[in-house]
Amino acid sequence: xxxxxxxxxxxxxxxxLYVWGSYGVAALCIAAExxxxxxxxxx
Numbered sequence: 216x217x218x219x220x221x222x223x224x225x226x227x228x229x230x231x232l233y234v235w236g237s238y239g240v241a242a243l244c245i246a247a248e249x250x251x252x253x254x255x256x257x258x
Contacts, residue, residue: 218224227234 225231225235
């Protein structure tokens with residue numbers, strides 16, 4: 216897929232909420248996992 220501008224890329228062809236929301240949830244889960252592992256290892 217080719218995008219003409221950065222705003223077209225960020226809009227993701229109308230699926231921006233789903234795409235960026237999925238990335239956000241995945242990043243949140245990874246961050247929570249790292250936090251819990253660090254907290255567990257410090258005990």
